[in-house]
Amino acid sequence: MKALSLPAQKRHEALVGYLFIAPYLVLFVAFVLVPVVWGYFISLHNWHVLGDQKPFVGFANYRALLRDDLFGIALLNTGYFALLTVIPGNVVSLLLALGLNARIRAENVYKAVFYLPVILSVAVVAIIWRWMYSTEFGLLNYYLKLLWQMFNLPGEFQPVPWLNSPQSAMPSLALMSIWWGAGGNMLIYLAGLRGIPEEYYEAARIDGASTWGRFWHITLPLLRPSLLFCLVMSLIGSSQVFGQSYILTGGGPHYSTLTVVLYMYQTGFSLYRMGYACAVAYVMFVIVLGFTLLQFRLLSARGEE
């Protein structure tokens, strides 16, 4: 290789650099950057796929969203789903992690079992749980009935309608989603727990702190970064819930499981009103962005302590 002068070398390095990022960058521009900008552009139009003209309508789609009953329902339902999954789901993950952290035998087996559902596709999960939730033949109602009889509860056991009633459909989807996802956060909590130095507990034990006291005053505060991370990530994840209701309930019964992304999907890909669907997507984006900024703030607040 001939020795190059410094500027030439720099130029050469820059050229190589561009060549290296070029293939990725082309795809990044085509399938991330352009869609983000174009999506906003579309949301300002009355954009039906069959329309020759796609007239510019300004913020009319967004204004219509404000008055749209179903969008309101979808927002509320999504919030309800988040409420039902984020806190209970993280409690489950944390409990599992605490159990795993108690130096039990065959820890890896337990860990694998709890994590297993995470690797399944939402379609597989939905198919399994559709059967679990079957009113007549489902395992859940079968074992609930057994428990009912075992504890001699009063009256006859009434099968739970799970996915078939507007009251229980969303909680059913939430239960399924907790089962599906708990293992992921569990691992993060476990790593967090393992990162807490043993000396802290020793010191507390010498001070005579109870198990509960140690959990409350040592474990929880020191787990704060993991907690924050998992809570916000769950929140972001649950605000995008789609597959569960798309496959299992189609948004029903009586709109009880219509979520924001499902509404976007239906508007965009059943009615082909792309402009309106993009407006839905952008409102969702703003909400998720809010959660993300919240996370940054919380995390940086921790840094200042």
Place this chain on the structure above:
Amino acid sequence: MRISFVRVILYLLMTVGALLFLMPVAWMLVMSILPESEIFQPVPHWIPQEPTLQNFRELFKRAEEAPVMRWFWNSLFVAGTGTFTYLLLSSMAAYAFSRLDFPGRNVLFFVVLSTLIIPGQVTIIPVFLILQKLHWFNTYYALIVPGLAGAFGVFLLRQFFLTIPREMEEAALIDGCGRAGIYWRIILPLSKPALATLAIFSFLGGWNDFMLPLIATNEIEMRTLPVGLTIFLGRYSMQYGLVMATAVIATLPVLVMFLLFQRHIIRGVVLTGLKG
């Protein structure tokens, strides 16, 4: 004595929990080998009286209306090719971002990085329209290429590359090895753990993805297993043995992968914050 009592309770709770977590998956496996007569029973047949592969055989017979093997192949091809290409493109970009100096590098990296916070669903409609414009709808390109643009791989690999000491590269550079040589001969071999982690999650992600195949295809032959499964669910809602057999086919590869690479996966979750 008290301590051991607590531990008994602990083991009891953990075991009950593990059984509850296992139950749905185990039931799927059992149901796939139950004959139809044993499926609709008031008492679940955990131990089949007459285990059968009839459901799987039936699947092949129905290849015309529900080409499960084709879906399997599609999923495998899409996840496999996607993973390979994703690793290649991401690592190249990450190498440039971490080792090469060029004007605009930091701005570009910031732009790429900041798109990590954008949920995929936000862009799904424009992506669909772009696929139409490219005439990629109902092709493998549509199933693979949009997934390659994700910024996560670049971000993860760049972080990893930055931890690799520069001395070796400098020695290689002096020996007359080009940039490409360094990337291929030094950086990539040293990054095997990170690449492996990324490969596993990328494959799982590709295999399990639902939204993109749903909107990028509508020919039954071009569906992947997860989307094909839902078609199945709509059409054979009463033949649950068949549906479960398909679900098993959709699960086995990732299950095997999970058992083989369990440690990797579990470490990867902690490392990346990805949940699979």
Place this chain on the structure above:
Amino acid sequence: MSRLCRLLGLMMVAGALLLAGCSPRSNLRSDPNAEIRFWNGFTGPDGATMEKIVKQFERETGIRVKMQIIPWGTYYDKLVLSLAYGDAPDVFICHANRIAEFARYGVFRPLDDLIAADRGFRVDDILPNIWQAGQYDGKQVGLPLDCHPQGLYYNLKLFREAGIVDAQGNPKPPETWDEFLETARKLTVDKDGDGRPDQWGFAFTWLRTNWITFISQHGGSILSEDLRRAALNQPPAVRATQQMCDIIFQHRVAPKPEGFDSWMGFRQGRVAMAIEGIYMLSSVEEQKGLEYAGAPVPSFGPKRAVWGGSHMLCMPKGISPQRAEQVWRFIRYLSDHSLDWAEGGQVPVRRSLLNEPRFRRMRVQHAFAKQLPYVVFEPASHKSTEIMPFYDAAIEAALLGIRTPQDALNEAARRIQQVLDRP
């Protein structure tokens, strides 16, 4: 450097591969010798019937037709995308209730000039109310191949057992509301005395279309005549919905439409009467041991009306003139042979065919065909598909007893109005 070159080469190959996938597909081919592409959703026995007619057409004219059957569940999704992004078929089926939705975007090639040029084709032979359903904005965009009205299916054996027969001893289907109620009462039987009937006199099958029949008979409609206002919460429609609820809750001659497969119930003889479309004929034909007959829907209200649908034959915009003429020959041929088509469980819409002895022998089709003059379609609004889920939900809520008819319909009306008001 050479390695870099190799890498670059690899990338270029990859890029070329990507571009290869980009080659634009030609849209409507103008080659007059190419086959006609015909899309429909006839997945059942009707598909085989259509196949036969198509084969016959190919033999007689030498024009080749490639028919593609796409299940109705995904049919319109594929059709919309093919019309929007190219690759559209040369001729396709569009249901009457979706004509406006598509026509609004100008995707059809109007047929008026082809009809005018074809001297042998008599427009007045086609029933006017159904002919008009193929029009949008004064243009004929679809040619009705058939009509599929609802009618009353009834179980002959159960009628005989209950002694509901005329003077000749033949089972007698009800014609008025009072007769219907009396018949249904007699046919609702609780054999084992557990308080739950094991045999129902009647059952609602497809709620949406059953409901449209009821409200139309009471003079109600989903939208106002100008298609701008929701009308389904007006007194006539509410009265009709209440009547449907009464059949379930007050007279108890029909099961709640929940966890009960009504049509299967009819097929298996657990339901004595059901109102369903003529397209269900093949499904009762294949049911072994079922003795059935068809009759016009009884009068539940002051007006004569019954829900119906129609398969319209349409051409896409942009089709070349020669091709359009070929396709017209094909469309014309299908219409001329709609008696063959009727065999598969359809009703022809040409008056000349309705009186043929051959059609009289298709008993159920013939019975249902009497209702053609007063068939009611879903509103011809371009938002017809979009507002459907709202009244579906309202009907379900009312018939399950979750909401009162007035409440449920008010809610639906409010949401439908939102949709209508939107540009």
